[in-house]
Amino acid sequence: MKAVRFATIAALASLAACGDALVGPAASTDRGSLFDDLWRQVDLHYSFFTLKRINWDSIGNVYRPQALAAKSDAEFAGVAGRMLNELKDAHVSITPAGGGTIRYRARFELEPTFFDARRVFQRYVAEGAPAAGTHIRFGKIAPSTGYIYIPSFLGTGWAGEVDAALAALGNVTRMIVDVRDNGGGTNALALDIAGRFTDRTRTFGYMRRRSGPGHDDFTGFNDQTVSPAGPAQFTGPVFVLSNRHSASSSEDFVRAMSAMPHATIVGDTTAGAAGGPIVRELINGWTYQLSEWIEYTLDRATFEDVGLAPDVLVKATAADADPILERAIALASR
Amino acid sequence: MYPNVLSDLPTWGRPPPFAVPPTYMKRPNAPLVACLLVAVARAASAQSDATFAPVPPHQLTIFAGATQSARLEATASPRTFGGPGISAALDYRGTMGSLWTVGASVGAGYRRLSPLDGPKSGTQQLFDGDVRASLMRRLSARSGFSVGLASTTNYTYTEHRYPEPTGRVSHFVFGATALGPAVAYSRSVGRGAVGVELSSPMIGMVSHPYSDNRTGDGLSRIRVATAADLRGVNGTLRYAPPMKGDWGMVYAYRFNLLDYKDLQPVRSASHSLSIGITRRLGGER
Numbered sequence: 001m002k003a004v005r006f007a008t009i010a011a012l013a014s015l016a017a018c019g020d021a022l023v024g025p026a027a028s029t030d031r032g033s034l035f036d037d038l039w040r041q042v043d044l045h046y047s048f049f050t051l052k053r054i055n056w057d058s059i060g061n062v063y064r065p066q067a068l069a070a071k072s073d074a075e076f077a078g079v080a081g082r083m084l085n086e087l088k089d090a091h092v093s094i095t096p097a098g099g100g101t102i103r104y105r106a107r108f109e110l111e112p113t114f115f116d117a118r119r120v121f122q123r124y125v126a127e128g129a130p131a132a133g134t135h136i137r138f139g140k141i142a143p144s145t146g147y148i149y150i151p152s153f154l155g156t157g158w159a160g161e162v163d164a165a166l167a168a169l170g171n172v173t174r175m176i177v178d179v180r181d182n183g184g185g186t187n188a189l190a191l192d193i194a195g196r197f198t199d200r201t202r203t204f205g206y207m208r209r210r211s212g213p214g215h216d217d218f219t220g221f222n223d224q225t226v227s228p229a230g231p232a233q234f235t236g237p238v239f240v241l242s243n244r245h246s247a248s249s250s251e252d253f254v255r256a257m258s259a260m261p262h263a264t265i266v267g268d269t270t271a272g273a274a275g276g277p278i279v280r281e282l283i284n285g286w287t288y289q290l291s292e293w294i295e296y297t298l299d300r301a302t303f304e305d306v307g308l309a310p311d312v313l314v315k316a317t318a319a320d321a322d323p324i325l326e327r328a329i330a331l332a333s334r
Numbered sequence: 335m336y337p338n339v340l341s342d343l344p345t346w347g348r349p350p351p352f353a354v355p356p357t358y359m360k361r362p363n364a365p366l367v368a369c370l371l372v373a374v375a376r377a378a379s380a381q382s383d384a385t386f387a388p389v390p391p392h393q394l395t396i397f398a399g400a401t402q403s404a405r406l407e408a409t410a411s412p413r414t415f416g417g418p419g420i421s422a423a424l425d426y427r428g429t430m431g432s433l434w435t436v437g438a439s440v441g442a443g444y445r446r447l448s449p450l451d452g453p454k455s456g457t458q459q460l461f462d463g464d465v466r467a468s469l470m471r472r473l474s475a476r477s478g479f480s481v482g483l484a485s486t487t488n489y490t491y492t493e494h495r496y497p498e499p500t501g502r503v504s505h506f507v508f509g510a511t512a513l514g515p516a517v518a519y520s521r522s523v524g525r526g527a528v529g530v531e532l533s534s535p536m537i538g539m540v541s542h543p544y545s546d547n548r549t550g551d552g553l554s555r556i557r558v559a560t561a562a563d564l565r566g567v568n569g570t571l572r573y574a575p576p577m578k579g580d581w582g583m584v585y586a587y588r589f590n591l592l593d594y595k596d597l598q599p600v601r602s603a604s605h606s607l608s609i610g611i612t613r614r615l616g617g618e619r
Contacts, residue, residue, distance in 0.1 A: 029452060037412055044597065045545065097453060099499045209551050211544050213597055219552035278546060279502040283412050285453035287500040292545060 029284045031076050035067040038080055038094075038288065041280050045292045047208075048089060048275060048304060049215040056215075059086050077102060077286070084288070088305075090247065091277040094288040108271040108307070113243045114316040115180045115324075117149055124325055133158050138165040145332045146172040150193065153185030153249040159192040163230045166196060174332040175234055177257070178241040180267060180324070184248025187276070194256035195229025197238055197263065202226055204259035206300060207276065209293040221300065226256040238263040239328040242310055247271035254308055255297065264331065265310040267324040272307035392615035395425040395584050399608025403445055405460070408598035409545060410494040410506045415458045419445030421606055432475045435482075435518075437468040445604075455497035464488035466568075468516055468533065484516035484533035486568060494546075504546040508600050510592075512538030512564060525576035532569045536561050542596055563595040577614060584610035 039060045049056055063083040070076035073096060081102030084092045093103035117137075125139035125147050135158045138148040146169035148162065169175075177197075184190075206221040240257045242250075242265055251270045257263040275291025282288070296302050312331065314324045404416035423441035430436060445460040470482035489509040496502045512535030520529035537560050543553045572586040589605040 095500055097455070097497070101499075207551070209545065209548075209553050211553055211555075222552045279496050279500055279504060281411050281413065281456065281496050283452050285413075285449070285455050285497045287496050287502070289500075293551070 031067050031070055032064075034076070034282050034284060035064055035080065037282055039064075039083075042084070042087075042290055044213055045210050045278065045280075045290060046087065046092075047210050047218075047291045047294050048087065051294070051302065051304060052088065054087060059083060084290075087290075089275060089291055090271070090273045091275045091291040092289060094286060096286045097284070106271065106273070108244045108247070111244050112318075113181055113245050113268070114318050115243060115245070115322075117151065117181075119320075120147075120149065120178070120322060120325060124322065124329070133161040136161050136165060138169065140169065140172065141176060141329055142333065144172055145174040145176065145329065147176045147178065149178045150182055152182055153187070153190040153193075153253070156186055156189055159189060159196070159230065162193050162196050163232070166230075166232065166234055173236050174239070175236065176239045176241065176325070176328050176332060178325070179246050179250045179253055180241050180243040181245040182247075182250040182253075183245060184250045184273070187249040187252045190249040190253040191226050191256055192229050194226045194253050195233070197234050197257065198226055198228055198260050199233055199235045200228065202256075202259040203298070204256045205298055206296040207293050208296070209276075218294070221296065224252070224255075224295070226259065235262060237332065239332055240265050241267045241324055241328055242270050242308070243268040243316060243324065244271055244307070247273040251303070251308055252295070255295075258308070258311075259298070264312060265308070266312045266328045266331065267310050267314055268316060269307040269309050269313075270303070272303050272305045274302050274304035390429070390614045392428045393426070393612055394615060395427075395610040395612040397421075397423040397425060397441075397584070397586060397608040397610040399586070399606045401443060401445060401604055401606040403447070403602060403604030404450060405447060405458070405600075405602040405604075407458075407492055407494070407506055407508065407600050408596075409542070409600075410458070410492060410504065411456070413449045413451045413456070415447035416450045417445060417447040419443055419460070421608065423608070425610065433472045435468075435470045435472070435480060437466070437470070439466045440464075441466075453497065457495045459493040460490055461493075462488060462490040468531075470516060470518055478519050478521040480518040480520075482516050482518075483513060484568070485511070485513045486533070486535065487511040507541070507543060507547050508594070509541040510535075510538055510559070510564060510594070512536070512559070512566070514561075523573070527574045529572050530570070532567065534567050535564050538564050540564060540594060542594065542600060544598075559594070565595070566590065566592040574612065577612070580614040582612045582614070584612050586610060
């Protein structure tokens with residue numbers, strides 16, 4: 001009986017203490033708290049404050065009164081979006097519940113590229129055909145020159161489509177890989193595909209992540225490497241086509257290919273989206289994305305807002321022809 | 335189970351330039367430890383004629399149970415997540431002489447959590463493991479009251495799925511090894527035995543990367559944590575009915591509280607009910 005009494009006392013004491021200690025005040029979802037959380041998380045994690053010379057304190061001071069004065073969620077989202085747009089970063093956005101992502105339109109996104117994939121396949125690719133999947137298209141531009149068009153690196157697990165394309169193209173000795181207007185996606189996928197074109201592991205650049213609350217708190221330079229992937233690798237001359245809309249993971253692909261001595265980048269400078277994004281959420285369930293790391297070229301220069309210059313610069317025009325592809329074809333026929 | 339548990343976020347990082355009223359988290363362990371220690375001490379003092387519960391030289395128990403937990407991993411989200419899970423553990427206890435008791439256990443668990451705050455979108459899946467060891471000494475050969483040291487190493491891998499339409503999945507890790515004081519009390523109840531154990535970290539090492547887990551990013555860091563930043567309580571209430579031969583059952587209620595004070599804190603509270611099958615490996619029957 002005493003034992004039962006003891007157990008009961010202990011259990012009750014435990015439960016009482018738990019109840020007092022664990023049930024705190026309700027999580028605050030008022031606009032001030034939401035704004036402060038968003039501001040703080042960006043302050044803790046965003047990677048380009050110093051590089052872009054952004055006074056985040058000042059921006060917070062400007063937008064907080066507007067956020068508090070917002071009369072609806074939509075209005076609050078607009079204020080939050082405008083605050084984030086001050087970062088002028090294509091990787092930064094906020095998505096309220098129900099969708100409707102608010103994001104910054106970078107300058108490169110407003111520049112026309114005059115690229116038309118349909119025209120490429122109609123005019124230049126003799127045996128244009130979709131791959132086994134739906135993510136890439138490929139064909140032969142000449143008997144010895146293959147062409148693979150990769151419009152996006154979104155998703156995961158479809159790098160095998162490139163293997164299928166390489167196998168279907170057979171014994172071509174030159175390859176043109178087109179990532180024009182490719183806005184990026186999953187960088188691991190981009191590097192997995194780049195691995196189809198390298199015979200050994202190569203370092204193609206560096207990345208540093210925010211590692212502390214100071215705006216200049218970063219990890220050291222971490223190697224970014226590309227390694228052979230897939231059942232076979234194409235190691236003949238490769239011409240990678242890029243333009244101002246080749247962004248983010250697409251730029252990872254371009255940098256990885258640049259590290260290969262048999263690859264030549266042809267076209268226009270890339271977009272210059274060198275931040276690695278992370279996703280976070282607010283207490284009300286809205287999500288937002290921000291750059292948390294900085295990517296660098298092999299000479300440890302960042303290309304944010306600058307882009308990656310090609311080996312062979314060719315500017316596209318509004319004319320019906322495709323001067324970038326034609327230049328690559330000319331290079332491949334040498 | 336724990337509405338709004340640990341939900342009042344502290345001001346972290348540098349203070350914002352605009353006025354924000356600070357909020358403070360209630361420290362869960364201080365009142366809990368006090369309450370439980372008082373309860374245990376009173377029970378121990380009141381039971382001067384308590385029936386001493388002998389511990390076999392070696393005893394091995396396999397536990398399986400259900401867990402309910404609430405968790406805030408501020409690196410992933412400002413929201414507290416909670417929900418059910420399952421756990422299993424292999425537990426060893428043994429005696430060294432008439433006063434000393436050693437214990438060791440290896441456990442693993444899986445939890446699927448949903449938000450306790452705000453909208454119900456987004457989920458967390460937790461995979462965790464722990465290794466515990468304790469060395470206890472009875473106050474006297476006939477006392478059921480023991481004091482000693484306990485070490486706990488735990489590792490939690492969190493797969494956090496952000497709400498739709500983003501739906502992005504990120505992974506976070508938290509690992510801690512800590513050493514601290516432990517108290518235990520056991521006594522016979524009929525032909526069975528009941529026991530209470532409490533331990534709390536005093537010093538340890540914590541691995542809590544600044545952001546989500548990515549290979550080769552150089553973000554991993556290990557820091558020494560004292561009781562000022564790593565607070566917690568591990569407790570167990572167990573009852574073992576009379577054994578049949580060398581075999582028996584054990585029923586255990588466990589709770590764990592953790593509050594890791596960081597720029598992006600980790601706080602968790604969990605409790606579980608487990609049933610174990612135990613095998614006596616020596617001693618009197």
